[in-house]
Amino acid sequence: MYRYLFLFACIMRAGILFAQTDTTGSNKVLQEVVVTATRNEQLLSKVPVPVTVITKQQVQSMGAVLLQQVLAEQTGLFITSNHGTGVQMQGLEAEYTLILLDGEPLIGRTAGTFDLSRIVVSNIERIEIIKGPVSSLYGSDALAGVINIITAGNKQQGVTSIGGRYGSNNVYTLDGNTRIPYQKGSFAAGVSMYNSNGYTLGNAASPTVSPFKTYTAQSRWEHDWSPRWHTSLSGRYYEQRYNSYFQDTKGRVSDVGKEKDMNASWQVRHTPGKNFSEVLRLYYSRYATNEEMRYQQDNSIYDVSFFKQQYIKPEYQADWQLHPKHQLTGGIGYIHESLEATRYDNRMAFNSGYVFIQENWKPAGAWNILIGGRFDTHNQYPSQFSPKVSLSYNINRDWRILGAVGRGYRAPDFRQLYLHFNNAAVGYTVLGTRLAAAVLKEMQQQGQIKQVNIDPAQTKELDAESSWSYNLGIQGKAFANTKVKVNFFYNAVKNLIDTRTIAVKTNDLAVYSYVNVHSISTSGAEVELLQPLGAYWQVSGGYQYLRSKDNDLFKKVKNGEVYTKDAGTGDTRALKTSEYFGLFNRSHHSGNIKIAYIHPRLGVDANARVLYRSKYGFTDENGNNTPDLKSEFVPGYTTVNLAAAKSLFSKQLRLQATLENIFNYTDPQHIATMPGRIYSVGLTWNFYHAVNKQ
Amino acid sequence: MKIQFQTAGILMLSLVSLFSCSKNDDKVTPAPSVSPESKVVANLDADAGNKGSFTLYSLADNKVVPNSDSATTKWDIGFKATTIIINGGSSGPGKGEAQVVSGLYSTLLVAPESGYTTDAAAKKAITGWYSYNMTTHVISPVTGAVIVLKTANGNYAKLEVTSYYKDAPATPDANSLSRYYRFQYVYQADGSRNFK
Numbered sequence: 001m002y003r004y005l006f007l008f009a010c011i012m013r014a015g016i017l018f019a020q021t022d023t024t025g026s027n028k029v030l031q032e033v034v035v036t037a038t039r040n041e042q043l044l045s046k047v048p049v050p051v052t053v054i055t056k057q058q059v060q061s062m063g064a065v066l067l068q069q070v071l072a073e074q075t076g077l078f079i080t081s082n083h084g085t086g087v088q089m090q091g092l093e094a095e096y097t098l099i100l101l102d103g104e105p106l107i108g109r110t111a112g113t114f115d116l117s118r119i120v121v122s123n124i125e126r127i128e129i130i131k132g133p134v135s136s137l138y139g140s141d142a143l144a145g146v147i148n149i150i151t152a153g154n155k156q157q158g159v160t161s162i163g164g165r166y167g168s169n170n171v172y173t174l175d176g177n178t179r180i181p182y183q184k185g186s187f188a189a190g191v192s193m194y195n196s197n198g199y200t201l202g203n204a205a206s207p208t209v210s211p212f213k214t215y216t217a218q219s220r221w222e223h224d225w226s227p228r229w230h231t232s233l234s235g236r237y238y239e240q241r242y243n244s245y246f247q248d249t250k251g252r253v254s255d256v257g258k259e260k261d262m263n264a265s266w267q268v269r270h271t272p273g274k275n276f277s278e279v280l281r282l283y284y285s286r287y288a289t290n291e292e293m294r295y296q297q298d299n300s301i302y303d304v305s306f307f308k309q310q311y312i313k314p315e316y317q318a319d320w321q322l323h324p325k326h327q328l329t330g331g332i333g334y335i336h337e338s339l340e341a342t343r344y345d346n347r348m349a350f351n352s353g354y355v356f357i358q359e360n361w362k363p364a365g366a367w368n369i370l371i372g373g374r375f376d377t378h379n380q381y382p383s384q385f386s387p388k389v390s391l392s393y394n395i396n397r398d399w400r401i402l403g404a405v406g407r408g409y410r411a412p413d414f415r416q417l418y419l420h421f422n423n424a425a426v427g428y429t430v431l432g433t434r435l436a437a438a439v440l441k442e443m444q445q446q447g448q449i450k451q452v453n454i455d456p457a458q459t460k461e462l463d464a465e466s467s468w469s470y471n472l473g474i475q476g477k478a479f480a481n482t483k484v485k486v487n488f489f490y491n492a493v494k495n496l497i498d499t500r501t502i503a504v505k506t507n508d509l510a511v512y513s514y515v516n517v518h519s520i521s522t523s524g525a526e527v528e529l530l531q532p533l534g535a536y537w538q539v540s541g542g543y544q545y546l547r548s549k550d551n552d553l554f555k556k557v558k559n560g561e562v563y564t565k566d567a568g569t570g571d572t573r574a575l576k577t578s579e580y581f582g583l584f585n586r587s588h589h590s591g592n593i594k595i596a597y598i599h600p601r602l603g604v605d606a607n608a609r610v611l612y613r614s615k616y617g618f619t620d621e622n623g624n625n626t627p628d629l630k631s632e633f634v635p636g637y638t639t640v641n642l643a644a645a646k647s648l649f650s651k652q653l654r655l656q657a658t659l660e661n662i663f664n665y666t667d668p669q670h671i672a673t674m675p676g677r678i679y680s681v682g683l684t685w686n687f688y689h690a691v692n693k694q
Numbered sequence: 695m696k697i698q699f700q701t702a703g704i705l706m707l708s709l710v711s712l713f714s715c716s717k718n719d720d721k722v723t724p725a726p727s728v729s730p731e732s733k734v735v736a737n738l739d740a741d742a743g744n745k746g747s748f749t750l751y752s753l754a755d756n757k758v759v760p761n762s763d764s765a766t767t768k769w770d771i772g773f774k775a776t777t778i779i780i781n782g783g784s785s786g787p788g789k790g791e792a793q794v795v796s797g798l799y800s801t802l803l804v805a806p807e808s809g810y811t812t813d814a815a816a817k818k819a820i821t822g823w824y825s826y827n828m829t830t831h832v833i834s835p836v837t838g839a840v841i842v843l844k845t846a847n848g849n850y851a852k853l854e855v856t857s858y859y860k861d862a863p864a865t866p867d868a869n870s871l872s873r874y875y876r877f878q879y880v881y882q883a884d885g886s887r888n889f890k
Contacts, residue, residue, distance in 0.1 A: 508816040508817055561796065563798065563837040571800070572800075572837050572854065619829065621825055621827050622835065622836060623822075623834070623836025623837065624836065
């Protein structure tokens with residue numbers, strides 16, 4: 001509540017502030033600065049880690065509203081749909097990518113997926129994407145990579161904007177954002193509302209995407225108290241409501257849910273000298289859901305559930321320029337996480353502490369080396385040490401080589417440790433590993449257990465899933481103006497957590513728990529090109545080649561122990577190693593071509609984006625755990641998206657029309673996230689104020 | 695693409711008819727020393743009408759046994775939808791036991807010595823032979839799942855289900871008629887574990 005009052009007060013003061021123009025120098029940043037790769041500001045062209053930056057302008061020219069729309073068009077990223085909309089990176093599923101908001105982790109994952117549709121991108125400054133593990137700085141979940149959504153802008157331009165957009169499926173959004181810079185700081189706030197009527201693909205019995213409505217409010221205040229002391233305070237609140245239904249044997253069941261998410265962050269930065277700076281960050285986040293399923297005929301309960309997660313993290317970080325060639329970054333932090341939910345016995349709490357250290361060494365002009373590591377100690381699973389070495393070498397002025405080796409990990413989640421679920425209707429039981437021994441004993445005493453397959457008291461403690469990952473690439477300029485980026489990657493992930501039957505109940509149904517079993521690997525290459533054509537045109541393209549395998553299964557294929565039905569003879573035969581396609585949901589080939597026309601003087605920007613992904617395994621129909629039959633694959637497809645915008649009245653008014661998926665490609669059986677052709681029109685009014693005169 | 699599938703289907707059909715022809719000619723000498731041959735049973739109605747009864751089959755005689763003989767050892771194996779029973783344990787008076795092994799039907803030349811179980815009311819000996827697709831609701835035999843069983847009179851047989859749909863379409867869909875088994879089997883009458 002306080003925050004709203006504060007926000008209101010600040011908006012009221014905007015008029016007064018408007019009068020004060022900023023006098024401190026706006027040192028125009030000629031080169032892009034990134035923060036995610038090193039946890040401090042570095043020039044994108046120098047940092048020894050490949051970072052993809054998506055700017056606000058790019059997001060706007062696409063006409064994107066939700067984060068997944070932006071990510072879907074990036075080379076090597078795929079949008080997945082499993083308990084929410086997630087992103088696959090370097091062939092690793094959504095649970096292995098850490099999502100940060102201004103450097104702080106967003107919580108509230110369902111079965112590992114952070115639902116990207118929770119993030120409205122109307123007020124972001126930029127998105128930084130790092131592929132490859134960054135657990136060396138961020139700890140758990142940063143195994144495939146990190147996506148950092150940055151809302152803080154250091155622009156000196158004050159602007160207030162209101163906008164709206166309307167499109168197919170009755171999707172409409174309303175936004176209001178303001179940024180008020182003043183002499184010693186800035187204040188920014190925004191609200192946005194998103195409504196979708198959802199859609200039903202094919203003749204499904206329940207909506208493919210149910211109608212939902214979301215509200216987001218966020219604000220940020222930055223202030224320089226003195227040249228040495230700087231603080232920032234930011235907060236975000238998100239709420240979603242959805243309304244769905246499905247058919248049960250006893251009639252139609254309505255499914256109404258609410259999801260709430262808030263986070264607050266407070267930072268104090270102290271810069272006593274040119275060579276030293278330290279920052280204290282306090283971060284709090286809360287995520288809660290409520291779901292009610294009731295029979296429509298008599299309003300009786302089908303299922304009611306709730307989930308409440310809290311996350312508190314104090315952290316201290318210091319950046320110390322020891323020597324012109326050595327910059328040391330170190331930090332220490334503590335995380336307290338708690339959870340209350342249906343299907344969990346008590347309120348569960350996790351505590352973990354961590355330290356990280358990173359040395360940025362520039363031994364000679366051409367070299368830039370980053371050596372770092374993070375140690376996480378945890379009260380529920382074994383401690384993790386995640387080292388990483390990245391380096392870059394400038395061959396000449398135009399080209400540089402980048403390489404990295406690092407370890408990433410993903411901690412076991414609450415469910416895998418603490419779930420206590422008895423499926424009353426069917427009769428099976430699922431137990432988190434921390435409870436399994438005690439609950440099983442209890443069940444044995446009650447005579448519910450017929451046979452124990454794996455004694456949970458004997459098995460090793462559940463460990464984190466972890467990887468070693470290798471990246472090698474080259475970046476540079478070919479010909480006159482062609483920018484080229486190439487990267488080869490290899491990820492070896494072990495200790496993947498899967499369910500196993502630990503015991504059989506007297507009703508002949510299973511008691512499941514979790515164990516570390518599988519290991520997988522993904523490898524491939526990524527190429528990106530960017531070519532300006534004349535003053536106004538730009539063409540860019542990207543391609544990813546990806547191979548993936550389940551190591552145990554691949555060994556079986558090699559030994560001739562995995563079988564397939566020969567398409568020609570109809571007989572069963574051993575699957576050849578060349579026929580092993582890899583993990584499900586991985587396309588071998590994917591690519592994009594984007595053509596943009598930007599004419600600043602005319603205020604016109606328009607673009608066309610072509611996105612392709614080749615076939616990928618969807619399901620296993622014949623029990624051999626690998627996609628091999630034609631019907632087990634999703635056929636490859638191409639979509640084309642268009643957007644065009646025109647600015648008027650000295651860029652105060654911006655009108656945009658978008659047409660996504662113009663050829664109306666759908667595949668209701670396999671791709672729930674693709675509703676077909678989507679039109680939208682949008683309008684934004686920008687009111688510029690407090691222009692910095694320097 | 696679709697055309698290719700149809701031809702594949704026609705091929706399959708003609709194969710079925712080919713095999714069913716050969717089957718009728720084979721009732722000559724059951725000489726124990728001669729290696730047993732693989733037989734194909736097609737479109738075996740496994741309670742397609744949903745009457746709740748098993749279709750009982752004699753592997754020894756290669757024919758359907760009437761349900762009135764269910765309490766005898768005349769039958770070896772029975773089918774009702776996806777449930778397969780054997781003549782033993784809770785299902786019948788015979789010596790039936792079975793297991794599902796992973797391997798190739800054609801190269802499984804000796805039956806495993808151990809690992810067999812018999813039917814219990816709650817758990818049948820033959821499980822895990824098929825896979826169910828939750829989106830298309832199609833039942834597909836697990837590739838490489840070979841059923842090895844002891845028949846009602848204790849002889850060994852191996853069996854592979856190749857389709858659960860009428861006329862064994864290459865890619866069954868929601869319109870395919872289910873509960874029609876197509877399977878191939880080898881029955882060893884001499885009591886040995888050899889299928890060679």
